[in-house]
Amino acid sequence: MTDRLRHRYLYTPRQKFFAAVLALLVIGLPLGWAVKTWTTPENRSCAAGVERPQGSDECVGVNGDGFDFRVPELAEVAGLIGRENAALKPDQYATVAVLLPLTSSDPGMRVKVLHELQGAYARQYRANHESNSETPRIRLVLANTGKGNAHWKSTVDRLTAMTGAPHRLRAVTGVATSSTEVRLAVTELTKAGIAVVGTTITADDIANGPGPGHNRFPGLARVSPTNGDEAKALAHFGRVNAAKALLVQDTRTGDHYTDTLKSAFAASLKGAPYEPQLFTSPADPTEEGTTANTFKQITHLICDTRAETVFFAGRHTQLRQFINALGARGCVERPFTILTGDEGSYLGADAKLNRKALKARLTVRYASLAHPDAWRPAPGRPVPATGGSAVAYETFLTDIARAAKEPVPLADGQAIVAYDAMATAVHAIRQATPDGAAHPELADVATQWPQVKGSLRVQGASGWICLDNFGNPYNKAVPIVELAEDGSQRFVAIAWPEGAPPAASCLPPRRG
Template identity: 55%
Template sequence: MVWLREHVWEIRFRRYLALVAALALVAAGVWAGTILTEEDRSCAAGVVLPEGGDECVGVATERYAFGQRAFTGIADAIDRENRALGTGAQVTVAVLEPFTARDRETVGDVLHELQGAYLAQRQANDGPYKPRVRVLLANTGANGAYWRYTVDRLAGMTGAPHHLRAVTGIGSSTDANKAAVKALTARGIPVVGTAITADDLANGRPGAADEEPYPGLARVAPTNTDLARALTSFTQVPPERAYLVYDKPGDPYTRTLQTSFEELISGSPYAPATFTPPADRAQEGLTANTFRQISYTLCGTRPATDTILFAGRRTQLRQFINALGQHCGGRTFTLLTGDEGAYLTSDPQLDATALDNLTVRYTALAHPDAWTTVGAPGRGGSPSAARELEEAVAAEEELFGEDALDDGQLTVAYDAMTLAVHGIREATPENSGIPPLAQVRTVWPHLNGPRLRVNGASGWICLDNHGNPYDKAVPVVELTERRGTRFLGIAWPEGRPPEKECVPSPDDS
């Protein structure tokens, strides 16, 4: 009996050991699986795939094109420039964009902005000036959903070895970009916006509760208010002949453009028409049906009403133009809008026949003909800077393509990177290789006047005390019947070009 009990106990003990061993293996497998899963989330150095996500986000510290074939060539070029820096004083400027964008138009925007940043980086490093500049790509996700993660990554890169001293890019006035800029500047990181035009994504906004919501933000593009002032003075729109159509509830770009248009046509006899697009304004949604209804209303207004001001994004703009052509062909109108009009030329769904009775004019942030044609203004821009950029693009046409300058995105991105480097170097004390981070943002208000302004390819950039460009040149462009463009001339927010000194007036400081 004793032997039997000991034998039973031994069997139970062995089973117990086997069970413990099995549990340990399972636990180890789960633990190992977790580690492997976490490792699998790494897309590249500095870039991860968030849990539950399907796009890689973060700051790529090595060559990485975020899975986009369109970015491969320019990512390679930037990587070569970064690797060629060698030793000596170096700083990093990050380009913040939705690098995993899925729609063709946004991918094209990001590509051109990346190309402009690269050309400015190469020019900045081609000479004895210090510090030299490394460029990194920072992705917030297709719709900016991961801006917090990417901002946190950037905030951790201000020290060695990266010495991040500015963030540029921010090519669209969206709520996500607005939040990202606020978070970056709150952490003391200077930001230079490229194509952001929303008034509420700027400092020094009249009547705002907080005069400096983004301390350390500088901009290359005029605000929507300045764009609207320039456009309506150029075309001279009488309020009694104007009809406003706008996005409701809108986003930072459309809301501030709407407000600017409303102020400029105060006294119009017609209540504005509204439309509600999908949350993702690159999608078609059901807005075309709303535009059909608005077209019927417009057709019925008295003939004196001949000017439409449109505050909306590119997809809705195309839908509206198509609706006017289809349902209101018996009337002629002039449609005025902001810089989103630049994307009409590359939109294959635009009905070109709609332009038979419709004149479409928009404000471009830059245009290749603005400073290189006969009759260009003698002030407010630099023909030599425009030609220099044009020649640089032509020299590498296989990398950039022959239409790279058409939409203005490359040009303003080039100017934004040039401005960022100019500010960093102006903030660098003598006999010191790398400027203190806090010093860079204090330089923006002083970058004006004939010696410290940036003679940008898009026009002079003379910053006021709030980091906004003073009286920036605004090209006015007309869409042609074959979806080409016709440069009409340069308009000015102040009604005339700035003086040669290019020092902001007291009202702008």
């Protein structure tokens, strides 16, 4: 009976057909879906012009539509930039890109990136709304090079493809760290004929200058002084006795900021009786590594010297470790002053800095790139007659108030310098635009830098920007800032690489 039922209901032609259909549904459809999944490329797009590189979850590329690169703290300023760009008519603008490691995981860099974008947006808004209807209008785009600038190449490739319509990219600003990756990025951008305005690159070897191979980066300008100029300004300000000073320096090479800073400091310490104290930072200097142990030993050796001033040539993570170690030194009865470059500006936001160290007869001063009190008159501290102005700084304050609902912190100087770099880029773009033309030719923007001086200087919020023939700021104001006991960044005075403020003409002298 059972066999007869099985034959009747399972082996009829109709049952075989339904069995085949069922098998197809159970096996065939999932198999088809799997084949399609395996053969269809993964969608790694994040937004227009932005995607995740293979092996990375970072969103890398270029965008000006308001995309925040999945970094929540950038959402507000990215949205403001997107709205400003959306209001521009298609044929009325030139584009400026801000090139930064937007997705950096380093806390100090994340703060720096935010403040730089806020400063750049503030100047974009002024260019489009408060500049007597000057043209072209300015479109601002964000260009992410990824953590440690690891994806600089793909982002730079995208930028070099944006020089034609509809983007008409005419300048790149930002490029804010003196690293090998940034040096390579600047090389590629300037090779493509794109004008570049560095914000906080200070390395002497990421610059043009006199002598053989002087034009390594054609079209590069900077608004910050070089490490060499920072060191000269510190020396003029501090009047350091080399007999009572020593240098603590990083032995890791290839970091253009550190390499040029230690050379500049060494030149200021000719005749010093002590050899430099050495440490070696990790390949990624934002990592803690084991250098804290080295600094504990170095502080013992410093106590063995007659030194009163310590020049520090290294990045901010190691600087913080060194301050913490020197604050716990055995010879706490002896006062010490640490002098360093602009990486000291990160200390105010560094939660790992031991504030108690600053109460142990330890003074920390650094050459800042900008400070909110530098061009504000105060009792007993008049504003210099040349080299900058209170009016230019007040204009900046009006503009930066538009960049965020909450007040933008200015003590680290990052927003101020980014605003000035954007102002310099806008100045060059508009100076290069012929009468009656809608926008300038690409090649004409990069040739403007030798004329940015004298009455054609940029009235920067950080001080006058008078460029020499190589695109470097001449005798730029260098605020000397002291890390107060509560961790705040207190303005001390303006120092000058040439020892005094520039003449009213602000014309760089002839150099060999």
